[in-house]
Amino acid sequence: MSATKFQRSWSWDAWQETVLAHRGNVTIRAGRQVGKSEVISEKALNFALENPETTTLIIAASQRQSSLLFEKVRGRAEARDVVFAEKPTLSRLVLANGSRVYSLPAGRTAYSIRGYTIDLLIADEAAYIPETVWLAVIPMLAVSKTVRGFGWLITISTPFGKGGYFFNTFTDKDFLAIHVSSEDCKRIDKSFLRKEKLRMTKAQYRQEYLGEFCDEWNQFFPTELLKSCMTFIDWSLEEKWFGSSFYLGVDFARYGGDENAFVISEMRGKYLRVVKVHTTARVSAIDTIVRIVEFDRLYGFKKIFVDDAGVGGGITDVLIDRLGRRVVGLNNAQKRLQVQGEEKKYGILKEDLYSNALMLMETQLLIVISDLDLLRSLKSITYQYGELSSGYNKVKIFGDYSHLAEAFVRSLWCVKERGLDLYFR
Secondary structure, rough: OHHHHHHHHOOOOOOHHHHHHOOOOOEOOOOOOOOOHHHHHHHHHHHHHHOOOOEEEEEEEHHHHHHHHHHHHHHHHOOOOOOOOOOOOOOOEEEEOOOOEEEEOOOOOOOOOOOOOOEEEHHHHHOOOOOHHHHHHHHHHHHHHHOOOEEEEEEEEOOOOOOOOHHHHHHHOOOOOEEEHHHHHOOOOHHHHHHHHHHHHHHHHHHOOOOOOOOOOOOOOOOHHHHHHEEEEEOOOHHOOOOOOEEEEEEEEOOOOOOOOEEEEEEOOEEEEEEEEEOOOOOOOHHHHHHHHHHHHOOOOOEEEEEOOOOOOHHHHHHHHHHHHHEEEEOOOOEEEOOOOOOEOOOOHHHHHHHHHHHHHHHOEEEEEHHHHHHHHOOEEEEEEEEEEEEEEEEEEEEEOOOOHHHHHHHHHHHHHHOOOOOOO
């Protein structure tokens, strides 16, 4: 493709022209397919060409996402016959003027990108980058800002609930803030959007296509609260608290259904932290049992809380045979309680499980490893009130990606098993 043909094939929208002309930080929240990647790839290439010996870094939560934007930059450079100093790779461009463009995943730790000095940092799907990653990458801009007058940050994303670094950029006076709705994009067919509006919840449509920061009105765990609890990015057994105990929460996959989910919590005194999140898909019951036994060998769980309803019943029986009464079935229908030495069954458990987790977050007794899949699962949990029963409202708690949330709330049930009253201090 010739450079002339490439340049004439795209007509910039007014907001895109504003972004291209701006010198400084930019944050863009946008609906799907409005052209945010197109304009940022153009801006990244222009910056590298106009400012010799500069370094541009493109990051995202995953390698795939950062590579998509990087490929657009590379495609534009090749179409405009830009001269490279060396052959481009899948993650690096070196131009003849000495400028470099890198593409790297931020991941959960930002370990792979520490050490760079950056003139322009571009964060794609920034709302999904763990909060603790920002602590590692923002200092990389400091030298360029002071010495060269750059140190610019561009964040682009479809919103992902309220709260967090990306959300906060829209109230930061140092950013040019752009909001673009898919409904205002002339390249998107309006009949397609009408069908999507019927298919999705109001909150989902507002987030995905209107580019709005929103939570479901009945979202059980507020996104801002979730993100505020996710305060660390990596953990190993060598970092265990002195005198702590470990607990495992498990949600078993249904026949032909979702993933097996495993969440490990650590408890010391009245404080808890979720230290590991793991899933497996399409594995046998034997594989699941072996995996739990192996986890127990490593962590020595005080209790293992499992969903013993349905397919989980048989697995639970085998685990009790292998690991003893440390394995406790919590099946969303009933629970056991020792009352004056007598074991009784009572109550609706699901409300208790989720309310316990919420209270731990709100009272700042819980911190959680920053894991995007867990965040998505917890964010998907909603609730609604049903008819009154015996003087109480029935609460239905559900979600379309709930397996990790189910394991999560079970792993935190240790505070109840120990009979601790943590919420009133």
